Amino acid sequence: MIIIKLIWESFRFAIQALKSNLTRTVLSLLGVTIGIFAIIAVFTLVDSLEKNIKSSFSFLGTNVIRVDRFPFGGGGEYPWWKYFQRPTANFQEYQFLKQRLRNADGVTISASTSATIKAASNSYQGANLEGVVFDYKDVYEVPVENGRFFTELEINSARNVALVGVKIARALFPGQEALGKELKIKGNKFVIVGLFKEEGEGLFDMPSKDEAILVPFGAFTKLYNVGQFGIEPTIAAKGRDDDIGLIALENEMSGLMRSKRGLKPTQEDNFALNKSEFIQNAIGSIFDVIGIAGWVIGGFSILVGGFGIANIMFVSVKERTNIIGIQKSLGAKNYFILLQFLFEATFLSLFGGLAGILIVFLFTFVPLGSLEVTMSFKNIMLGVGLSSAIGIVSGIVPATLAAQLDPVEAIRSA
Known part of the structure; x- marks a missing residue:
């Protein structure tokens, strides 16, 4: 009291x-x-x-390690031109990691480019077109509001189906329901099976799902040259929550990539493992x-x-x-x-x-x-x-x- x-x-x-x-x-x-x-x-x-x-920077994912030629932090220890001589990641390496990685919740490969999307007399320039595999949803967030993600059959058979952002959908089909409609990419018809949830304007001009369009990886490779002399694909693996700092995943990925590329113990890595947390930190x-x-x-x-x-x-x-x-x-x-x-x-x-x-x-x-x-x-x-x-x-x-x-x-x- x-x-x-x-x-x-x-x-x-x-x-x-x-x-x-x-x-x-x-x-x-x-x-x-x-x-x-x-x-x-x-x-x-x-x-x-x-x-x-x-x-x-959410497009980089959370607890994700990417296989790239260039490190996020730059490469002061090497001349910049050495990175260009490194081989790009490929589909075989993705399958190799997918079969053998034990410290990952998911492994994916994707390739992206800027593209013009058309439907009838309407078009949308500068869309972020990305070819993905079925495991993409296990590594990155895919906020589908209407429709669905690709089926495994659609991915494996490289069908012409697409997930589209709201900005693209509104530009191509003003005042209409875009789900189930057809659009064209480089003259090829794609059917819209899903629409992303609207994200809104970001603080910086970064890739947004509002201007994104996903297609199966196989369908993407039919449209564009993917590889060493074309569009460079990226392999990414999502680490487990109990793997603090993704140390176990990074070490395992490094060993497997060196094994796949046949590097001797005395040879330097010809790849970079980039953590999404590097930029955030x-x-x-x-x-x-x-x-x-x-x-x-x-x-x-x-x-x-x-x-x-x-x-x-x-x-x-x-x-x-x-x-x-x-x-x-x-x-x-x-x-x-x-x-x-x-x-x-x-x-x-x-x-x-x-x-x-x-x-x-x-x-x-x-x-x-x-x-x-x-x-x-x-x-x-x-x-x-x-x-x-x-x-x-x-x-x-x-x-x-x-x-x-x-x-x-x-x-x-x-």
């Missing part, structure tokens, strides 16, 4: 401090408000940007630096705000010296006085911090084009916790002075 009483009295005194000299109190709390606003605003923008950028590192900058910028404002809270508390102690003396004469312990002023300082700091959080929340409703800004619960709790900490630190010295007042001297001060 004593804690509840302390909290209630501290809250009441904090409200009185706000009411007694509103201008002074608001100006003093402005530092906390600006500091919390700066830090939470930076973190909210950083989190939103990072989320949007990473989602733009690089993006995360950049935003970590931005986050530190946010702490520095907001830290100076919070420091000023902390001095403002301390100033309010020193004034409050001086104004209530007589009340403190009366409380002590009636038996109030030092810790009761100490906690009372600490709670009051915390409440005052929280008022400033909540004002800063509210301003950030209101800013999330401001349209910023394709960037969707959202305020996470983590950032809200960070703001609340930081405000409370500033209140405690700022109020500890005034609260200690109040607790150590002599009751007789305090009463005489009236």
